Amino acid sequence: MSESTQSNNPPAHQSEDRFPEASQVSHRKLRQTIVDLFDAAEVRLLCSDLGVIYDDLGGPDTGISARVDTLILHVNRRQRLRVLLTMLREARPALTWDQIQIDENDPDALPTVVAPRIAQPDDNTPDTLLASQGFTALISLLRRPETREAIVRFQNDFQAASSRIDLMNDLKLAHDLFQELENRYFLIENDRKRLPGDDLAWDSLALNEPELGAKIDDLLSLVRQAVFAEEAKLWAEQLRKVQEMMRTAVEQSNPDQLNSATRRLYRIINRQPSRLNAQLITTAKALRLPNLETAVTTITASFNQSDLAESELVTQIKQGSAALSGIDARLRRLTTEHDAWQAIDDELRRVETSLDSGLEELDEAWLDLEPMTRSLLDAQTETWAADLQTVLAALTQAIDDAVIVTARRLFRRFRSQSGRRFRQVDLELLSLCHDLQKVGESLDLLLRTVK
């Protein structure tokens, strides 16, 4: 490794360079540049600095080129491309952005990580973008010793926030993938229920099983490089086994094995999203964005009396600081609602498995479910809330009257409608986590620059 990689004082001009956006970076050129400029040991070191496990980038026979390719995609998906580029520049100061940008001969940019589409888009200029820009502006002011000193003072807060944003994003992505996995599971379960009477179910299973398998692959792939990879090892292994069982069951048309596989899969789906949610909530609470806001406000206080007071950079920093409050409020709202819907979902799942044998469990659960749902709906005036209120009232009546058939039907309608709202909140939170990654990336850059 060159000496420059160990330097804590990067050249001033580098900080002033504008990082290319992911859409401007050629996937092929970046991979080739890294392969050309770094040997395997250095790539392993890069991975370590990025929190990526080198060995998980491929199998024992995977070459360095393929591993680097995987690393780039992983970093890009986690919106940490600029961090990677910074590290590359630190290690190889001769590296220029021109080397890796797309051109006419090489138009294939890195895939853009698209935020989840949500029903209610945020403001024109999202708070997360403002916050990200604010931290990036701070990087530009690092040359000032008092600024540097102030940032170093808050280094731990920034580091912790970055890590938590990273973890939140991983958790939410996994949660989201579980949601998609459950959708695939339902297709498989519907096919399973047609057996053994309907042989055509096997044809349908032959189509649906690979889809399920692919979704499990996505989840496993995510988990391998997730911050919580170690904790997830157990269920990831279970998921892998289920995938194998499911494949064999369908290939061999073995209903018993199919039953066993679907039960196991359901059990994972039944437990893990709830766990991920619990971790997400805990992480969100620990994020403490107001602390970050305080830190930035403290840092910018020193600018007020300086020549920079009115500069564009300081304005960006202040806007970014102010945006953190908005992000925090939104995060709180979404995590609270997400948590509430998750709790409702847990209850609904519990009831659903016992519904065929009577209303007793629903009867008991409804004592909790009804107030839980009502508290979520009371403040809402939107159509979905009104619709759900209607079903809620009807279901309450059916349970009181002990009309089993009606209660079952309304329960399923309630489950469907509440599930839709849960999904909506899910996506909003996913979107926020995605956007927060920008903030995290800026924080990582800032910290790396400080180092």
Added chain:
Amino acid sequence: MSTPDILLPESETNPYLSLVSVRDTHRELLQRRRQDDQENDEAFYTAVIQFMQRAQASGIYLDNDSDRWAVQNLIDYWENQLFHANRTPPAETLLAEFNPKTEPKLPDDLCPYVGLGAFQPADGPRFFGREELIAHLLQEIQNRSLIAVLGPSGSGKSSIVLAGLLPRLQQGALPDSQNWRIYPVLVPGSAPLAHLAQMLGPSTAAHGDWLIDNLEELRQNPHHLTNLVNAANNTTAVLVIDQFEELFTLCQDENERQAFLDNLRYLAETAVPHRHIVIFTMRTDYESQLSKHPAFQAAAQESLTRVTAMNAGELRSAIEKPAEAIGLKFEDGLVDTLIREILGEPAALPLLQFALLQLWENRERSRITWEAYRHIGGVMAALENTAEALYTSMIPEDQITTRRLMLRLVQPGQGLEVTRNRVRRRTLYQTGEAQDRVDRVLDKLAQAQLVHLSAGASPEDDQIEVAHEALVRNWLRLVDWLDEERIHLRQRHRLTTQAEHWADNDKNSDLLLRGPALIEAQQFSDFNALEQAYIDASLEEKLRAEREKEKIRQRERRFSLTLGVFAVIAIVGVLFLFRANLETSTAQATANAAQIDALSSALTAQAISASSTRDSAIANATSTVAVSTATAQAGAIETSQAQSEIRLTEDARATSQAIWATSTYQAEVIATVTAEAATAVAQATPTRSGGLIRPTATPDMGQLLGDLQQGALLGAFFRERDNMPMVYVTGSTFLMGALPDDPDKRDNEMPLHKVTVSDFYLDAYEVSVQQFAAFLNDIGGYKNNCGNGRYDCAATGFETSFTMLLNNVGVFEAKAGFGSYPINWVTWYGAQDYCRWTGSRLPTEAEWEYAVRAIDNRIYPWGSAPPDNTLALFNVNPRTVDFFKALQPVDAFPAGIGPFNTFNPAGSMWEWVEDWYAPNYLAAPTDGAAFLEDVTGQKVIRGGGWTSAAGDLRTARRIGLPPAFNDVENSLLYWGVGFRCARTITP
């Protein structure tokens, strides 16, 4: 995990036994979480973790896929909750694998079913299937205060109220109902006001005075109940009266009944300061009784709820849910079968509950099996089978006691109705039964759930009642007993009516009782003055008529009788001499023979002159006998005295008949038997004065009987096949059955009736083990080898230790030293086949009774002295005395022989006779033949056994017993059953 043979009650660490148990704890946790904010309650989360661990472990007991899935989901649910609360769940949350070897053996005290009894309030958690009806009743209570729940017996109305409605009220199903005062359930009994006062009264020392004062007040003041309840409660009170029909069946005091109803009605009408609720359950068949109390009826009609038969879903709940709660499982299809059996039967719930209880008792570990179902015989037959199995397993004494007890607990009315009584144990002791026997029988009945015992202040105060009326409808033996009792009551009622009719018609003698009607009337003892006068007048009239008739008879036969007496004297003298000669030297015999020759020549001459009379046949026979007897005597003398077979020629038998022909018809009734027989004997009975026979001066019954006994010996012979001595029983007419004044008389010994038996031979001894072993060896086995190969002949040492008959791999022999002991544990078929094997038959019941009773109506075979240990073997307690030490050889107790020299006719072994058992003698033959109509499935045994009480040794005593046992272990009665054979005398 090791196999838990006996699972302890669920503790904090044991696995749950069932999904229901898991769900129960799960719900408790939900409720606990709901009550307070448990976020930071470590105890709550510790409980959650504990629940998860137990639920996880319960997988070893759960084999049903859907149950496992449900439990797994509950575990996962709580795991999620722990994560959400940032707690660490247990390491293992995957349900343990089911292991059939670890399936728990459910302990008996977990029994989820109640049997015949009604569900009680404490049974609420296991009472299912009546949710709709209970909801309806709750609604009724909101609007009404007098709630009537009516249904057929066995429809479950008591259970609905006690185990369904009351617990829900206590749980607050209606506003504030959890704070209502619910009084203990009241059953009216014969003194409803007293019971009411008892229930309301204080439990203090002054209770007695309080009771007296308030009981009177309740009688006088219809508002008094309301006042008492208002004074004692600051809230709504609930009064439940179960078995309301007792107000009409047991309470005989119309004023008390009315006062009770008025008090209830006013209580239910009370609105201030609180309204009170009166709920009563009553059988539909007594609904019409309410019409006699229009005010109460009108109030009750407003909120009358009728209990209908449960539908299939309700029945399924009633069967499955209590089982699920403890992890009891049914084999596939079994519940469906149970439901099919009783679906639509409005009164079958007790049968279902009883069958479920039986199934539970025959379960395998935690599973109700088809085998158990087959064993109990299905829902509809389980009760009957259980009751019958218990009854037939009892020793005869206990069977009798059972009948008596049951007829105290349920009594037939004039019509088809039956009244249930609650009786104190003390009262049952007063029936004359031995207390220990009463206790023993009650224990057995209670153990089989046929009767219900409510503990009293002391054991004597225990209240006893039949567990349910279903027993009355479904135990056919009890139905028979009740029918007999009903007939008895009708006869009694008829006597009263006839006596009144007689009195109303100036005591017209044409209206007096005669013939069977008079005999029937003499069975009763509790006559009033008019009835007693009627009976006395009837008897007087009868005697008068008989005296008239006899005078005519005597005139007609005076001449022939004179001739006959001479003939008799001669023949008896010959026979006496013959017997004496057996005991004297050959030289003496030769001398006597010369005398006989001379005497027989004279008799022959006399007989010729008597040929034109009605007794000429006797005279002819006598002369022939005289000659041939003398000849035979000479032959006998030539042979050894120790010869094994003594034969009397047919002529000698005819002679013996002739001796008694003159007296048989005189034995029509007790009074005339003595007089007539004595008269005849006075002229015909020989004495031994001077070695020759001379008439005595006065009639003597003792001597008459002595000669019967002598005749038995004279006619005796050793049977060829088994060397059994058979005595000659001279036939006669006698009165069969219990005498009216017999304090120990039983219903089945009545009516007393006249029977004429012909002469017959009867074994002097009960058949011995050695003899029976020889029979079995000859026919080649005992298993399914008697009764045309359909029945076992007896039990051997293979099956029971209470026998002396050894079975050495198909070779039968007596236990060493016991060859001459009586065979026991023999079936009727075994006895019959044995007798046939010897060219004999079983005696008829009439023959048997005559052989022990003769013509003097003796109480015991030896006379009137009560039994003691010199007379018979009886009253042995098999639990304390060794069987082999208790029994005696067949020739033991010479002091206790019968009038015809039969040994051990009472005690030792009960003895099979030919007859099928009937519960009385109404249809019994009067010619000495056997009763051959199978109306009970039982044959008669007579004479009492080694374990019998003294009363069972009476000559009139009889009981019925199935002719063969099904399985030895449950047929202990047969340990005291043997037999002897008879042989018809053919001309």
